[in-house]
Amino acid sequence: MSLSYLNNPGSAYVHIPFCRRRCYYCDFPISVGGDRPPLVWLEEYVEALCTEITMAPVPSEPLRTVFFGGGTPSLLPVTLLGKILETIEQHLGIAPGAEISLEIDPGTFTYKQLTGYHKLGINRVSLGVQTFTEELLTIAGRSHSLEDSKKAIELIYDSPINNFSIDLISGLPHQTLEQWKSSLQTAIKIAPHHISCYDLVLEPTTVFAKQYEPGTKPLPTNTETAKMYQLADEMLTEAGYEHYEISNYAQPGYQCQHNRVYWQNKPYYGFGMSATSYVQRQRFSRPRTRQEYYTWVNHGGIIDSPKTSHPDLLLETLMLGLRLAEGVSFAQISLEFGQETLNQISSCLQPYYERRWVENIGSERFRLTAPQGFLFSNTILGALFEVFLNKPQRRRGRRETREGEY
Ligand code: SF4
Known part of the structure; x- marks a missing residue:
């Protein structure tokens, strides 16, 4: 066994920080821009992102995975996503057959966008459904409705993209075991290739942390969330999904290759506001606001953290x-x-x-x-x-x- 892989990133994470509004459980570094964030914000951001990408050390082999996460990357016009991918391709290289994933949220994309993504080489989408219970979407402060989720899933199935994941959250305030079971049943019926099931954590700066006390109602108890976890394991494995990671399930052949790089502690690039990279055993997180990120890029994008x-x-x-x-x-x-x-x-x-x-x-x-x-x-x-x-x-x-x- 050789350790040479530790110094050669084969993956890149690209952070797209724009969201329509902030969900009540979210503490991610984002910029809230309403239904259509101003184009000038998006263009300015992509410009800085592409400058940063061109400053990265060139790997010995082209990338095998690229992951656009956020935020809500589907708020970015296809042309701007294309510009980022072209910069990655030209500067770092993308291997034939590489997994290129994009996080998308219901209500933020059209069929035309999906075909546009596919033409760019994006071959995997991850849809932020979170729950199939309408009232829980409202409680969580999500900007989409159940109807938006249904339409989004139809669009994905009509599109040429044939690797599709959904995210679900358990442990939401007021969520019952029955509601969780019903979300899992709906997910199984829809049959995406991959399902992520995350257990809610009250992050200190969120609206939820101000509204709710950990361990007290209307939050489910620890016993209830443990039952939700076990139920997901039972139902999804019974439906043919591999429980391949603590929070992730996949049909055979559909594990997320990009996230496997993190779990195997292999190196990867991170680009964009707040993104973390892990290159040459040096983990480095970029500034967490857009203006600070722009200043950092304009000063040469210096990475100065110590080796792990x-x-x-x-x-x-x-x-x-x-x-x-x-x-x-x-x-x-x-x-x-x-x-x-x-x-x-x-x-x-x-x-x-x-x-x-x-x-x-x-x-x-x-x-x-x-x-x-x-x-x-x-x-x-x-x-x-x-x-x-x-x-x-x-x-x-x-x-x-x-x-x-x-
Ligand atoms: S869509 Fe995602 S990133 Fe944006 S606010 Fe909601 S949870 Fe946070």
Whole structure:
């Protein structure tokens, strides 16, 4: 096994920060611009983005995945998306057959846009449905209706794009187990290739955090959200989806290749306001407002963060790799961090093997079990953090960001 892949990004995340309004649970760095954000904002942003892309070091091989996340990338006209992709193609290269994903929200695109995306080479879309219960859309402050979601799904099925994912959220205020079950049933009937199920976290600066107290009604209790998690595992695996990552399910052959790069702790470029890159073991987050981002680009886009330290690298590798159903390779840990480290990991995980939250896959890999190990991932990762950093971890388990956002 060679470690050369660690220095060669094969993926790029591109952040498009514009949204119609801010959802009540969202703390992402975005610019709220109403139904049609001013074109001058979009053009100015794309100009800076393309300048940043041309300043990136050229990889030894063309990119195998590109992910446009946000925000709401479908608020960008096709011509501007084309300009970004052309810049990536010319400067970094895009491999034939590369996965090129775009996050889209119901009510923000037309059939013509979808065919335009397809002509640009976009071959995967991820639709922010969140719930198939109308009243929960209102409670969450989403800008779309159930009718918008239905139309969006019809448009996608009519379009030439044939790799389609949807996002769902569990644990919303007032959400019942029955409503969650009904959203899952609808999702199964629609049969997208990929489904992400995220568990709501009350982020401190959000409207929800001002309205609700963690652990109290109308938020579902921890027991209820654990039941929602188990129900998703049961229903989606029964319907033929692989539970391939803590929060993600895919029909065979449709795992998100871009997100797998994050979970395998491999390097990737990040472009745009607030985007994080991981190149040469240096993780760097760009400024979180548009004006600061423009200033940073105009000053040469200098990346000045230190390289990730040894214990951080190990813990990131475990924290991300254990999200995957295929788990982590013994050989990889031994090669990168040494046999002694591997022994320490095994002894730390022993109690969790006994509870069947952790298991080996033959003699090659170890993983969290689904759904029990995934459900208790915070506890297991907490134990690893205490061993290697000698301090408790922040919450790092089930709920993460939307697909593509790191
Ligand atoms: S959740 Fe998504 S659509 Fe809603 S404000 Fe945040 S980034 Fe925009």
